[in-house]
Amino acid sequence: MLDDWDGMGQRITASGTTLLKDVPVLPDQVIPLAQWYQRRNYIGASAQLIHCAIDIDIGIDIDIDIGIGLAALDDAVEWSRSGARPVRESGVDQARNDPYILHTVGDLAAAIHGAEALVEKAALTVDLAARTQLQGVLKGEELDALLARSSIAVAEAKIASTRAALHVCERLYEVGGAATTQSRYNFDRHWRNARTHTTHDAVAYKYKAIGDYLVNGNYPPIAFTY
Numbered sequence: 001m002l003d004d005w006d007g008m009g010q011r012i013t014a015s016g017t018t019l020l021k022d023v024p025v026l027p028d029q030v031i032p033l034a035q036w037y038q039r040r041n042y043i044g045a046s047a048q049l050i051h052c053a054i055d056i057d058i059g060i061d062i063d064i065d066i067g068i069g070l071a072a073l074d075d076a077v078e079w080s081r082s083g084a085r086p087v088r089e090s091g092v093d094q095a096r097n098d099p100y101i102l103h104t105v106g107d108l109a110a111a112i113h114g115a116e117a118l119v120e121k122a123a124l125t126v127d128l129a130a131r132t133q134l135q136g137v138l139k140g141e142e143l144d145a146l147l148a149r150s151s152i153a154v155a156e157a158k159i160a161s162t163r164a165a166l167h168v169c170e171r172l173y174e175v176g177g178a179a180t181t182q183s184r185y186n187f188d189r190h191w192r193n194a195r196t197h198t199t200h201d202a203v204a205y206k207y208k209a210i211g212d213y214l215v216n217g218n219y220p221p222i223a224f225t226y
Helices: 042-056 068-082 098-134 142-172 172-180 187-195 203-216
Strands: none
Touching: 042 068, 042 098, 042 142, 042 187, 068 098, 068 142, 068 172, 068 187, 098 142, 098 172, 142 172, 142 187, 142 203
């Protein structure tokens, strides 16, 4: 594994180059990817769901896994309680009582938790589509319609998780002002991670796919991005 990933974010991910030499691979260990491009399936939606979760969800105590947006919200809440100083004209003796700081934290929470709900809803849709396809419950157009709906649900969740993660990571600084920009707190890692990770897929095409599905009844492309 070569640590040659030089993006501004995702510094702790396995995004570098992996070199394999003299590694035996058995035939049953080879995953034929071509089949997933030939017929509609649940794989793309499942993959996109993982990206949504990295942006806003999951409760593991590592920054990139806990959900970039939720980690930023946690830092905003903690800074409001113990790090921020009240603005002189606010008339309060503690930042935690400043109505504008409370308003900002409320805004961050509503944004990220709203996206979280959409991701959870999409996950249930993908789970149903995957079980239906794997168990052979539906076939033909009925199955395609269910798979397409799951892809659209994930596209909506991806838009929401992208926007919410970036919003929370940016507005975090409004909770504590200039002090939050000090490198010792490393709060900028949230925005760098979110900005880098959310560029992996073109969100503009998610909007287009959703609109085309609702207005014209066209299904999204068969790809790992849907």
